[in-house]
Amino acid sequence: xxxxxxxxxxxxxxxxxxxxxxxxxxxxxxxxxxxxxxxxxxxxxxxxxxxxxxxxxxxxxxxxxxxxxxxxxxxxxxxxxxxxxxxxxxxxxxxxxxxxxxxxxxxxxxxxxxxxxxxxxxxxxxxxxxxxxxxxxxxxxxxxxxxxxxxxxxxxxxxxxxxxxxxxxxxxxxxxxxxxxxxxxxxxxxxxxxxxxxxxxxxxxxxxxxxxxxxxxxxxxxxxxxxxxxxxxxxxxxxxxxxxxxxxxxxxxxxxxxxxxxxxxxxxxxxxxxxxxxxxxxxxxxxxxxxxxxxxxxx
Numbered sequence: 001x002x003x004x005x006x007x008x009x010x011x012x013x014x015x016x017x018x019x020x021x022x023x024x025x026x027x028x029x030x031x032x033x034x035x036x037x038x039x040x041x042x043x044x045x046x047x048x049x050x051x052x053x054x055x056x057x058x059x060x061x062x063x064x065x066x067x068x069x070x071x072x073x074x075x076x077x078x079x080x081x082x083x084x085x086x087x088x089x090x091x092x093x094x095x096x097x098x099x100x101x102x103x104x105x106x107x108x109x110x111x112x113x114x115x116x117x118x119x120x121x122x123x124x125x126x127x128x129x130x131x132x133x134x135x136x137x138x139x140x141x142x143x144x145x146x147x148x149x150x151x152x153x154x155x156x157x158x159x160x161x162x163x164x165x166x167x168x169x170x171x172x173x174x175x176x177x178x179x180x181x182x183x184x185x186x187x188x189x190x191x192x193x194x195x196x197x198x199x200x201x202x203x204x205x206x207x208x209x210x211x212x213x214x215x216x217x218x219x220x221x222x223x224x225x226x227x228x229x230x231x232x233x234x235x236x237x238x239x240x241x242x243x244x245x246x247x248x249x250x251x252x253x254x255x256x257x258x259x260x261x262x263x264x265x266x267x268x269x270x271x272x273x274x275x276x277x278x279x280x281x282x283x284x285x286x287x288x289x290x291x292x293x294x295x296x297x298x299x
Contacts, residue, residue: 005039142281170230191240
């Protein structure tokens with residue numbers, strides 16, 4: 001299978017446009033189309049659906065995209081691994097959902113760590129919860145940041161707790177609900193709600209979303225495929241969203257973070273496979289945990 005064709009396919013899924021992919025890859029638009037056609041012919045399934053409004057992946061194409069992107073990342077990681085084989089130059093790959101709070105605390109921690117360990121490479125992979133777990137078990141990610149309830153069975157992994165929390169609503173400050181000090185899941189009628197689909201939802205959040213849907217007969221629900229989009233829509237006054245407080249972060253000039261009256265314990269932390277004994281990984285986890293606690297104390 002041609003790696004260039006895989007990269008063109010992945011880029012086209014992300015741009016939704018043959019012309020944009022051609023510009024980004026510095027090739028002609030017919031070359032993009034030819035690469036996609038060749039790939040579809042090779043694997044025997046339709047990967048992309050073309051229309052006047054753009055290009056989008058078929059159901060098979062979406063599944064193939066997720067695996068292909070991981071395959072490409074692993075190829076370049078493997079390439080760099082053989083170019084530097086001592087431990088100090090080892091790599092750490094972190095799987096994240098790119099939540100608002102992760103976008104706040106990770107840059108500072110990773111910047112400081114990279115300054116202290118300039119020869120160690122850090123990679124970030126953003127995916128939904130199901131893909132993150134798959135990448136961890138396939139050893140495509142060294143650690144992932146997620147909620148504890150994502151793993152029903154912790155026998156195969158080690159969980160290092162970073163913080164505990166509660167569910168909250170991310171409410172645009174233009175909404176009247178922004179003046180509340182607490183919200184109840186049963187009293188959200190006549191509200192624009194932005195919910196995450198099941199692949200992006202930890203189990204407990206999905207249960208809360210179902211409870212809200214069941215107990216409020218008049219909801220205008222929008223489903224999105226990642227937490228960053230949900231948060232952006234809240235900032236744009238397009239609705240409110242439900243998520244753990246350690247995902248949402250703090251209130252801003254655009255949104256208010258309001259606790260939800262819902263008695264359940266939440267935990268957020270680092271997950272790694274138990275057999276992983278790399279010293280550089282343990283060192284990084286320790287630094288990440290200490291850095292997160294420092295960030296929390298400051299904010």
